[in-house]
Amino acid sequence: MSSDIVPLATSASDIYSGQFDEHQARFQQLSEEFTRIYGTPPAYIARAPGRVNIIGEHIDYCGMPVFPMAIELDTLIAVAPTDTQEVRVANTKHEKYSAFSFTYCEKDIVYIDSSVHSWANYFKCGYKGAIEFLKINNPKGMNCLLDGHVPTGAGLSSSSAMVSCVVLATFNINNAQLSKEDIVNISVASERYVGVNGGGMDQTCSVMAQRSSALFIEFSPKLNTTSVRFPKTDPEISFVIANTLVVSDKQVTAPVCYNLRVVETRIASLMLAKYLGLDKNPQISNVDPLTMKIIMDVYFANKDNHPSDxxxxxxxxxxxxxxxxxxxxxxxxxGYTWEECAEYLNITVEDIKNKVHVNKFPVRAEKLQLFKRSVHVYSETLRVVKFRQICETADASINPLIELGKLMNESQDSCNKLFDCSCEELNELCQISINAGATGSRLTGAGWGGCTISMVPSNKVDSFIQTVKSQYYAKHHPNLTEEQLEDVIFSTKPGNSLDSSYTVSIDYGIWHYLIPARISLAWKYTYVLKIFC
Known part of the structure; x- marks a missing residue:
């Protein structure tokens, strides 16, 4: 099986690290519910995992490398082709997410109102991006049933997992087999139809991640991924994910949060290019969008006074x-006013807004925090590179648990004070985590709520989790049951690589029903699961 193509799995053991009966029971329940709704079984189940970013926040859309890992929490879409061009979509959580349908339109494929916050928009944008790429005017209709286990607004990439999964499902139903890189690029471009000017980390990790490793992702000058294993330590490195239960929706808050940060880094790039005398260089002036990574590459292109390593x-x-x-x-x-930025660049405010596409991704701000944002981008990238260096360097003189943890703490400090993407609950949870024995703790995802990721020695994980439960959740969410708590704080550590799985057909007759169980993390792939009935 080519490593460039999304794998075709025939069993849950091809995908997950354990609890195979429970995962297979989930697939069975999804198939049975699909059959109940549509009258026929699904042809495929497409899968895309969420991700947790270990370090490297808000720098992917600046062209800088990041360091995430995929998680076992995932999105599944059961899908079957139809003879019409209608797409019908239902959700297993139908009480919260209403079913909808639309019909392919040759003019714009499907209409997406980005001013409306709806889960349907994320499905539509994945479908639209896939059909645009395929350049077909007679796509097959689809019956779809979605089952998502990645919590929304938690910083674990539920939206990108969904979009990537829709792209994958649409390709397969239309008999298209594309590379992982194609799926990443289409998913990144597609998600912008909902009005969020995001980077490419989430989709890349969801599609490209490897078992047992984190992923060092480079975006410029071209997409490149490197699997990085964590160093061996005694005790071993473990990670604990804790959800603040503060929900932050990127689409809703985008004008003053996510999209504003993108715009600030874009304007900082324009001004930095002029400051360095690069603004007339075609490699700068002809690029859209201009990022801090491009500026750095062009600036050093003809300089020989730097190390070759x-x-x-x-x-x-x-x-x-x-x-x-x-x-x-x-x-x-x-901060700078819009007028001050325009004066420095010797253009109008309207010209600046056009250059950074404020018409597509509206923002609201009287002052633009260019100093804080740009310092965060370059310093955070430096932390990502050092994090990878420690993981790959066998240096007996350092303790990786301590040194990697320091970088995570510095990242949180920068996210809080320079990028202003933390919140009181995230800060509190990080501090509780450090006091409870974590060597490093930081927000993960866009921020303004969502989850923290903490590096914890494996022999302290159980006591760590109990401390966080008593000091954070008992204080802020005293009514959570123990079963509910297991879904909002859980641990993982790098696992061993699995050998290639056998290809086996699934006999639904021997599958068991899903037993409620603790959700664990692992490093997984995006998959298409073929259903044999």
Whole structure:
């Protein structure tokens, strides 16, 4: 099986690290519910996992590398083709997510109203992106049933998992087999139809992740992924994910949160290019969007006075870019007005807004925090590179648990003070985690709510979780049951690589019904599960 193509699985054991009967029972229940709704069994079940970002927040859309890992919490879509061009979609959580349908339209494929916050929009944008890429005017109709286990608004990439899963399902129903990179690029572009100007980390991790490893993802000058294993330590490295239960929806808050941060980094890039004398360079002036990574690459393209080793080169370049950024923006630490940015660039405010596509992704701000945002981007990237370096370097003089934890703590401090994407609950949960024995703790995902990720020695995980339950959840959510708590705080550690699984057909007659169980994390793939009935 080519590593460039999304695998076709025939059993839950092809995908998950354990609890196979329970996962297979979930597939069976999904198939049975699909058959009850539509009268026929599904042809495929497409799967895409969520992700947790270990370090590297809000820098993917700046072209900088990030360091996430896929998780076992996932989105499934059972799907079957129809003879019409109608797409019918239902959700197993139908009390919360109403069923909907639409019919393919040759003019715009499907209408998406980005001003309306609806789960249907995420499905539609994945479908639209897939059909646009396939360039077909007679796509097959689809009956779909979605089952999502990635909590929404928690920073674990529920929306991107859904969009990637829809793209994958649409391809397979229309007999198209595309590379993982194609699916990533289509999913990234598609999600912007809902009005969020996101990067590519979530979709890349969902599609490209490997078992037993985190993923070092580079976006510029081209997409490149490197699997990175965590160093062996005694005790072993474990991670604990804890949900603040503060829901932050990127689409709803985008004008003052997510999209605004993207715009601020884009304007900072324009001004930095002029400061460095690069604004007339075709590699800069002809690029849209212009990112801080592109500026760094062009600036150092003809310079020979930096180390040739890739990691040392990253560190050298990022350190120098941090220095330039501080010299340019530090005179206005409280922010720039739109007019001040326009004056520096010698263009109008309207020109700036057109360059950063405010018409597509509206924002609201009187002042743009260019100093804080740009310092965060370059310093956070430096932490990502150092994190990878520690993981890959066998240096007996350092304790990886301590050194990696320090980088995570520095990241949280930067997210809170420079990028302003944390919140009181995230800060509190991180501090409780450090006091409870974590060597590092930080927000994960876009922030403004959602989850934290903490690095914890494996021999302290149980006591750590109990402390967080008593000091955070008992205080803020005293009515949560123990079963509910197991869904909002859970642990994982890097597992061993699994050998290739056998391809076996699934006999529904021997599957068991789903038993409620603790959800664990693992490093997994996006999959298409073929149903044999």
């Amino acid at each position: 890739s990691v040392d080169s990253w560190i050298f370049r990022l350190s120098e870019m941090l220095s330039h950024t501080q010299k340019l923006f530090s005179n206005k630490p409280d």
